[in-house]
Amino acid sequence: MGICDLDPRETAMAWYPGATKRELEPESDAQPAIRPTQLILHSIAAPWSGERMYEYWRDSTNLESHFGCAYDGGLWQFIGTETRADANASANRRSDGTGAVSVESASNLEHTDPWTEAQVDSLIRLGVWMHERHDLPLRVCRAWDDPGYGYHRLFAKWSIDGTACPGDARVRQFHDRIFPGIVAGTGGTPPVDIPAPRPAVDLAELVAAARSDPSRQGTPVTYVGTRMVENALVAEGLLAGHLADGHYGTATLKAYAEWQRRLGYNGSDADGIPGRRSLTRLGAKHGFTVA
Numbered sequence: 001m002g003i004c005d006l007d008p009r010e011t012a013m014a015w016y017p018g019a020t021k022r023e024l025e026p027e028s029d030a031q032p033a034i035r036p037t038q039l040i041l042h043s044i045a046a047p048w049s050g051e052r053m054y055e056y057w058r059d060s061t062n063l064e065s066h067f068g069c070a071y072d073g074g075l076w077q078f079i080g081t082e083t084r085a086d087a088n089a090s091a092n093r094r095s096d097g098t099g100a101v102s103v104e105s106a107s108n109l110e111h112t113d114p115w116t117e118a119q120v121d122s123l124i125r126l127g128v129w130m131h132e133r134h135d136l137p138l139r140v141c142r143a144w145d146d147p148g149y150g151y152h153r154l155f156a157k158w159s160i161d162g163t164a165c166p167g168d169a170r171v172r173q174f175h176d177r178i179f180p181g182i183v184a185g186t187g188g189t190p191p192v193d194i195p196a197p198r199p200a201v202d203l204a205e206l207v208a209a210a211r212s213d214p215s216r217q218g219t220p221v222t223y224v225g226t227r228m229v230e231n232a233l234v235a236e237g238l239l240a241g242h243l244a245d246g247h248y249g250t251a252t253l254k255a256y257a258e259w260q261r262r263l264g265y266n267g268s269d270a271d272g273i274p275g276r277r278s279l280t281r282l283g284a285k286h287g288f289t290v291a
């Protein structure tokens with residue numbers, strides 16, 4: 001924290017009292033101010049402590065989050081909530097000065113495991129504080145710039161090259177436990193007329209990605225929808241985790257063809273190129289819709 005003319009009380013309050021303060025410098029002083037309107041949850045694909053996350057952002061990448069949540073539920077804060085952090089692509093700081101507050105959390109290397117009970121409790125408490133301190137509305141974000149609560153893969157504009165973060169188990173916990181827990185913790189009532197959005201996979205874009213042949217074109221097509229589909233195929237046990245890379249290559253084609261055969265398709269109906277029916281069935285199980 002350098003010399004600045006903000007009200008010291010306001011500055012202090014941008015630090016969550018439930019977290020260990022470990023300010024990232026010089027990043028923290030170099031970033032512009034934001035008015036926080038969203039809380040976005042992430043999985044870091046590593047079983048790290050808060051201190052390890054701090055070292056990662058200090059030494060290896062500047063795509064930091066505001067917070068880190070260890071497996072034991074311990075929260076660490078690296079950047080004040082009224083300062084931009086860089087984990088959320090277009091939502092870091094919008095042209096109107098609003099931005100997202102981000103939370104990384106310890107996970108297994110494929111981020112397929114659920115949050116621990118201690119992490120769930122801790123994330124709920126942070127969500128309640130974000131409502132009380134920054135007036136976040138008690139709803140799941142309905143668009144990439146809509147105030148509220150969300151998780152990284154909910155909107156493509158929240159990531160640079162597409163992301164499968166967090167995994168299916170945590171997306172379910174977000175909808176079933178964390179968001180309802182935040183609402184209950186504030187004594188509020190959830191909006192009843194707004195269905196929680198599910199990320200959408202564009203069928204035409206996905207088919208184009210599946211039909212592109214990286215070895216022939218030289219430029220592999222990366223599409224966020226491919227990551228979501230691959231993530232679902234991994235959860236189905238049809239694709240190895242390390243092959244979920246956003247490229248609809250041979251392994252993804254083979255895995256998707258297996259999914260089509262499971263649904264009873266065969267011949268050219270099970271060629272690994274997604275059709276609307278098979279994709280809708282996959283999305284219904286794994287939390288995405290088909291556009």
Ligand SMILES: [Zn+2]
Pocket residue numbers: 041042043152163165166
């Ligand atoms: Zn993420």
